[in-house]
Amino acid sequence: MHSFTPEDLIQYVYNETSTQKSAAIRGALETDWKLREKYEEIISAQQALEKVTFSPRKKAIDNILAYAEKSLAHATEV
Known part of the structure; x- marks a missing residue:
């Protein structure tokens, strides 16, 4: 069993995890x-x-x- 961090979940939410890690996170969820x-x-x-x-x-502004x-x-003076 994996221990996923909040950072792992954020990467998962933004589709920044590998296919294998995404599958593992889905299973863990x-x-x-x-x-x-979380x-x-x-x-x-x-x-x-x-x-x-x-x-x-x-x-x-x-x-x-x-x-x-x-x-x-x-700048124009110089």
Whole structure:
């Protein structure tokens, strides 16, 4: 019997495991309820992360643009 880590399960969820390891994890998920519970937590977290969106604040964008403008002005002076 294998002992799978949360990292193994994450790789499995994202299809990053070998065919043999995937088969072993599938088999273990059918019989190991603690592993199955951890797997369900990872699936739930994955679904929650897919809904998250990120966008920078307007002030951060303004600061970047101001810096770029200042850098461009300095470059043309030299």
